[in-house]
Amino acid sequence: MTFLADILSTVFERRYRFRMSDKTDDRPLEALVADLIGATGEVSGVTMARQILSRYATLDDAEKQAFFHHLAEDLTISVPAVRAALETYEMGQSKASYRAFMEAAEPPRQELIRRLNQVPDATRSLVRMREDLLRLGRDDDALQALDLDFRHLFGSWFNRGFLVLRPVSWESPAQFLEKIIAYEAVHAIDSWDDLRRRLEPADRRCFAFLHPAMPDEPLIFVEVALTKGLPGSIQDLLAENREVIDADRADTAVFYSISNCQEGLAGISFGNSLIKQVVTDLSIELPGLKTFVTLSPIPGLVRKLKADGRQYDPTDDEKMRSLAANYLMTAKREDGLPLDPVARFHLGNGAMIHQVHAGADISEKGMxxxxxxxxNYLYDLAKVTQNHERFASSHTIAASSEIRSLSAAAEEALA
Known part of the structure; x- marks a missing residue:
């Protein structure tokens, strides 16, 4: 019965697409938006949503910005209505008064975004739309407020419960592998041979989060090396002539690259869930794994050293390790969180700063x-929850004694 239903659904959807694609509505986009919000029939709503998304795709940046301003300024909440609904709710907290308050407090543009998402493949289009919004509304308060509505809805739509973890291998479809190459954000994949070296050997793994509404688009992926002991550099880890080991001989899983793939999903956190799920899955597959660490860049180190006027010599390994440890332990933003974005991510996940390695990334970008x-950020499964809670509540940084000693040495050198 399910198989038959799937076939009928597919046939209907194809006919439905064809039938609606022949019709166009040349009215202003604002009129189509108003009609979609007011639509009561599902078929008419889907038709209108398709028209809006199709028209939006043809707009230039100035027209997109005007469209966003229409949503931000004309489809926002009514402050008097919210105030009146709140007063009514305060006088009598009933189901009806609560519903009225919720309806008043939600801007119509949120319902618009929901209705746009009725169209097949609309989720992908809306992610691209938010990508435009982030780019065009960077210094615009009204558009940044509009982005909060996108972010609120995406936070629900891309909830961990809807995400699917999939292994990525050399046998994965070529179209999908092309996207892995394109989206790799940490250590560029130079060729298909380079990708093959990261996916095919027995001691390599790659995992991606997918969403059912975007099944051919990775949301985020992590590349993993299975090793004996901690690796000291990325060039050794990715060397063409390195020795491949059997996976069951490995005692360490090294997360050496984590790449977010969709700019339109910025601010929607996937990495925390991804790493924890991969750790769980690898622990089951390979019980010999005892250590789970990253081999991570420190993207803000040189910038901070230069800003502080601190001298550094990339060939002085011990001093560089000391300066790096001190930066990770002490450089903070105004809100008290670590200045380094990678540190914020892993420490927020409950990892600890474990070791630093000089000369570990001698690429142009790394230097x-x-x-x-x-x-290395260490994910100690017995301490992850405690580390996370302490970091979240008091910004306490979990670090090994070696890191603390290196940081203290840098402080003494300044005294």
């Missing part, structure tokens, strides 16, 4: 960002 230094 520019961190003078070649990289860091």
């Amino acid at each position: 520019q960002q961190s003078a070649g230094v990289m860091v």
Whole structure:
């Protein structure tokens, strides 16, 4: 019965697409938006949503910005209506008064976004739309407020419960692998041979989160090396002539690259869930794994050293390790969180700063960002929850004794 239903659904959807694609509505986009919000029939609503998304795709940046301003300024909440609904609710907290308050407090543009998402493949289009919004509304308060509505809805639609973890291998479809190459954000994949070296050997793994509404688009993926002991550099980890080991001989899983793929999903956190799920899955597959660490860049190190007027020599390994440890332990934003974005991510997940390695990334990017230094963040499953809670409540940084000693040495050198 399910198989038959799937066939009928597919046939109907194809006919439905064809039938609606022949019709166009040349009215202003604002009129189509108003009609969609007011639509009561499902078929008419889907037709209108398709028209809006199709028209939006043809707009230039100035027209997109005007469209966003229409949503931000004309489809916002009514402050008097919210105030009146709240007063009514305060006088009598009933189901009806609560519903009225919720309806008043939600801007019509949120319902618009929901209705746009009725169209097949609309989720992908809306992610691209938010990508435009983030780009065009960077310095615009009204558009940034509109983005909060997108972010609120996406936070529900891309909830962990809807995400699917999939292994990525050399046998994965070529179209999907092309996207892995394109989206790799940490260590560029130079060729198909380079990708093959990261996916095919027995001691390599890659995992991606997918969403059912975007099944051919990775949302985020992590590349993993299975090793004996901690690796000291990314060039050794990715060397063409390295020795491949059997997976069951490995005692360490190294997360050496985590790439977010969709700019339109910025601010929607996937990495925390991804790492924890991969750790769980690898622990089951390979019980010999005892250590789970990253080999991570330190993207803000050189910038901070230069800003503080601190001298550094990339060839002085011990001093670079000390400077890096001190930066990770002490450089903070105004809100008290670590200045380094990668540190914020992993420490917020409950990891600890474990080791730093000089000369670990001698690529042009690695030298520019961190003078070649990289860091291991350790995911100790017995301490992840405690570390996370302490970091979240008091911004306490979990670090090994070695890291603390290196940081203290840098402080003494300044005294």
